[in-house]
Amino acid sequence: MNGNTGKIINVDLGKGSIETELLPEEYYTKYIGGSGLAAKLFWERGNISADPLSPEAMLIFMNGPFAGLKLSGASRNSVAGRSPLTGNWGDSSCGGYFAPELRYAGYDGIIIKGKAEKPSMLLIEDEKINILPAPEYWGKGTEEVNKAIKNKYGKNYRVLVIGPAGENLVKYSIILNEGHHAFGRAGFGAVMGSKNLKAIVVKAAGKNMNLADPEKYEELRAELNPKIKEALASDVMRENGTAANLEGGVVSGDVPIRNFTSNYWEEMGQELNGGILTEKYLTKRRVCAYCSIACKRVVEVKEGPFAIPEGPGPEYETITALGSLIGSMDLAAVCKASRVCNDIGIDTISAGGTIAWAMEAFEKGDITENETGGIKLLWGDMATVIDKILPDIAARKGKLGILLSEGSLAAALKTGKDSVNYTVQCKGLEVPMHDPRGGGHGLALAYAVSPRGACHVASPMLFMEMGACFYPEIGFEYELEPMTDENKAETAVIAVALGAIENSACFCQFADREIAIPEWVGLFNSVAGYNWDASDMMKAGTRVFYLKRLINYLFGRTAKDDALTPRMLEPARDGEPEGVFINFEGMKNKFYELMDMDTVKGIPSIKKLEEYGMGVEAKRVWRET
Amino acid sequence: MKVCLVPVGIMKKYMKERDLDIEADLTAGTLIERLNLPDKLKIICFLNGKRINPDGRFTEGDVVKIVSTFAGG
Known part of the structure; x- marks a missing residue:
């Protein structure tokens, strides 16, 4: 096999067994790699009725075919399985340095089942793979464990680690690579924790790759790396990070404020943007493996109540989720809250979304000090967030920590009253930090139909609406007006396929915005030898999207779950989008029609599935009718 | 007539x-073209907190915010 190794590692922590396996080539050409291939393996082998935190649950790490190439943005990895936060299909992507090392060691992925008797870690050194006891790391923060493992084995050993939150099964726990790069969403840190698996460590002796057409690939690489490096977006993000234009987002109404109750806060935009982060706290810029964009931030807050030593800094999503969303415009506090979340190991988006919901519930009187254990929940009270709420969530300690450790939907269902209506989530996953009411109406559709729940990276709809990319070869050559529903369903059909390609190829969506469709096809063919044309590639992307929909259907999710909460669909109360309605149902109905999806079941018709070579899969989901 | 252009966010760069x-009949779309900004930036003009369509016009003394749709994740 080319590009890919074709080989995965099967680990059963309960039995203590480790086996390697060669996968059929057809799995790759049909499902690409990354989260697409993970979905295929889950579909084939996953126990659908298994609780995601039970030993039977599958935890899948999967590379894309480009891992290890010296190409900007190409070396991400996907983790996937059933999300403990949502109960649905979940996947999450991470940059950093794990993917290339796993590839060099000779593997495309790892499937982990079972539960170790005691705290353990998995150590992969080429063919030598061992489950090792790791009691000394249990209970400790990600930063300390990451350093300890590197001190013990070597700085070039690549480390995935969970924090105390994952050990304590907090439903939105993360897995962190090199102490800085997160598999952030959907709670797979808790799945690792449920298996008593504290860390996964990999080191390869060499860097061998075998490509289908090395010369053609080198030609492409020589074109693409400079193109990505010199792109305007790369320049902007290198200088001021992913929050570079937060201030512009505030003016357009894209940046959520106080649990999405407001779309305008001018002073906040002036205080929390990436330029201010650079000016006040930035000490270094960092990159993921082989990337020239360098959007990662390293920060230090030298003094004040939120002082932190030099270390990983926040990105746009974190700045907003732990800033404006919970009513704060204190950037130093955001930096500290971000660092705390990294160390205890929780997703900043879901943490911010859940705390923001709780603050609104407290303001409305739907939860009181009786339910919070005496903690007052006030907008912008960052000292309480940092010193009390986040640590209590990670430890699942106290009334409030326990309530919020399950995410906003579970907390609202437990609280009752009207509180579900002002959760801001889809399928149980908290909405990321782009408000469709100000950012673009198509994003509302993209959030709703995304298999894992509200997700801004499941498809490039956000970028397509903002005019950051065009793909004339596949029919996307028109400008979109963000604030209408015009052409959004049609665009979403293209976007879900492209998103599935990106996430299955495990490519960074900042880097791959510069890649044209013929270049994408050229990469797949020269690296992995898929022998695709553009139509084959798009078909694979759509197939991956459909398969994830089928998995969700087996979990009981149907068309009615492709929904947004009332807060998302009520007109904005202020700012640029004030009073504007999103024609959500209109876009959704059209999208369903174009994708030939059943309006009750939420899955494609038998005919459509057969058209995509999924006749066997169709029988499994349609057999009862 | 005179208007004041105020760059916001990355537009300050x-x-x-x-x-x-x-000119009194200048549209927002033409104004943006005249600024000779990089092609890759999709620009929107805002006036009194609201978007102006490309065919929208200005009045004397307007303070026009120049905003890019660029967003990070």
């Missing part, structure tokens, strides 16, 4: 706040 003499 590409232009400075300045007064500009324009």
Whole structure:
């Protein structure tokens, strides 16, 4: 096999067994790699009725075919399985340095089942793979464990680690690579924790790759790396990070404020943007493996109540989720809250979304000090967030920590009253930090139909609406007006396929915005030898999207779950989008029609599935009718 | 007539706040074209907190915010 190794590692922590396996080539050409291939393996082998935190649950790490190439943005990895936060299909992507090392060691992925008797870690050194006891790391923060493992084995050993939150099964726990790069969403840190698996460590002796057409690939690489490096977006993000234009987002109404109750806060935009982060706290810029964009931030807050030593800094999503969303415009506090979340190991988006919901519930009187254990929940009270709420969530300690450790939907269902209506989530996953009411109406559709729940990276709809990319070869050559529903369903059909390609190829969506469709096809063919044309590639992307929909259907999710909460669909109360309605149902109905999806079941018709070579899969989901 | 152009966010990298003499019938779309900003930036003009369509016009003394749709994740 080319590009890919074709080989995965099967680990059963309960039995203590480790086996390697060669996968059929057809799995790759049909499902690409990354989260697409993970979905295929889950579909084939996953126990659908298994609780995601039970030993039977599958935890899948999967590379894309480009891992290890010296190409900007190409070396991400996907983790996937059933999300403990949502109960649905979940996947999450991470940059950093794990993917290339796993590839060099000779593997495309790892499937982990079972539960170790005691705290353990998995150590992969080429063919030598061992489950090792790791009691000394249990209970400790990600930063300390990451350093300890590197001190013990070597700085070039690549480390995935969970924090105390994952050990304590907090439903939105993360897995962190090199102490800085997160598999952030959907709670797979808790799945690792449920298996008593504290860390996964990999080191390869060499860097061998075998490509289908090395010369053609080198030609492409020589074109693409400079193109990505010199792109305007790369320049902007290198200088001021992913929050570079937060201030512009505030003016357009894209940046959520106080649990999405407001779309305008001018002073906040002036205080929390990436330029201010650079000016006040930035000490270094960092990159993921082989990337020239360098959007990662390293920060230090030298003094004040939120002082932190030099270390990983926040990105746009974190700045907003732990800033404006919970009513704060204190950037130093955001930096500290971000660092705390990294160390205890929780997703900043879901943490911010859940705390923001709780603050609104407290303001409305739907939860009181009786339910919070005496903690007052006030907008912008960052000292309480940092010193009390986040640590209590990670430890699942106290009334409030326990309530919020399950995410906003579970907390609202437990609280009752009207509180579900002002959760801001889809399928149980908290909405990321782009408000469709100000950012673009198509994003509302993209959030709703995304298999894992509200997700801004499941498809490039956000970028397509903002005019950051065009793909004339596949029919996307028109400008979109963000604030209408015009052409959004049609665009979403293209976007879900492209998103599935990106996430299955495990490519960074900042880097791959510069890649044209013929270049994408050229990469797949020269690296992995898929022998695709553009139509084959798009078909694979759509197939991956459909398969994830089928998995969700087996979990009981149907068309009615492709929904947004009332807060998302009520007109904005202020700012640029004030009073504007999103024609959500209109876009959704059209999208369903174009994708030939059943309006009750939420899955494609038998005919459509057969058209995509999924006749066997169709029988499994349609057999009862 | 005179309007004041105020760059917001990343637009500060590409232009400075300045007064500009324009024709009374100049549209927002033409104004953006005249600024000679990088092609890759999709630009929107905002007036009193609201977007102006490309065919929208200005009045004397307007303070026009120049915003890019660029967003990070």
